[in-house]
Amino acid sequence: MAGTTPRPALRPSAGAPHARLLGLGAYRPSRVVPNSEVVLGIDSTDEWIRQRSGIEERRWATDDETLRMMSVAAARRALEDSGVDARQIDCVVVATVSHFMQTPALATLVAHDLGTDQAAAFDVSAACAGFCHGVAMASDMVRGGSARHVLVIGAERLSEQTDPHDRGTAFIFADGAGAVVVGPGDEPGIGPVVWGSDGEQYDLIRSREDWRDVLTSESPRMPHLVMQGNAVFRWASFQMAKTGLQALDRAGIGVDDLDCFVPHQANNRITDAMARAMKLPDSVAIARDIVHQGNTSAASIPLALDRMREEGQARSGDTALLIAFGAGLAYAAQVVVLP
């Protein structure tokens, strides 16, 4: 307008040229629950569970192993692994569907426990895809300039939300936490994310009721997770292989350049189907954490990475394809270089 001083252009935010994973940590609950214990509540057998899912045992948290405690323990290990001090963390992201407080976010408590009260802190609700959503956002934050170091934690206590008498879910879900520190890098260490959702399939995996229905019910009960397993199985086996190939393509690499394949640990047969559909060469190490850990939703990928590293199947500098998928149906995949 005539006579008014033009508004100065805002200074653009600017971050690091590249982002990468700087450290990894995990926390596995102490209680090991074999199939023989789970089948006490359902009409099933150890053999059926092993054959149809790959699971031999899982970890369930004790009363002391709260979501907060497990998140902090995994985060401390990731910080130690990265060499980054908690006070250098600018943002804490917790991916979870197990925090039973509507607000505030669990991440604020975790940031406080870690001694990084100045950090931005919030939770992400993208179910089993949450960890990869967190890594994608962290990468963009570091490159965009809103944070230099981001702690991404995937943490769940699904044993609490699982009906021990539901044949379709009782043997699958489990507890644990995993974390990574994302920070600046000299070269790209986190490839472009391929992500999305399909709300038409909202009902395939969900809480049985919402909290208002629970509270107005004559006999209130925990809104356990319910799942149409077979439909999820088909969707994941076919669609997620395509998503994985897109993530490789967007990162500019092919299956022969991969060292590790780390899909969400939902079912070993889904993992096999994806690996076949993507034509992964035998040289690619495949995560099988589900055998001893069960399906820990948002925690499953960092837990699986941790086991692969511990067992020597994955090394620092390796290239890994992560694919996470679950309720929503939400999904996210990216290629990363391991810390």
Ligand code: COA
């Ligand atoms: N124990 C023994 N038998 C069982 C069973 C159990 N826990 N659950 C189902 N069955 C039986 C069914 O009754 C059916 O019997 P029938 O052939 O005589 O009718 C048979 O096994 C096949 O049932 P179905 O539901 O088709 O099993 P499935 O092969 O799809 O396996 C899951 C079930 C849950 C293991 C599988 O669907 C799955 O893993 N889905 C994806 C789960 C997942 O990834 N969830 C999380 C995403 S985050």
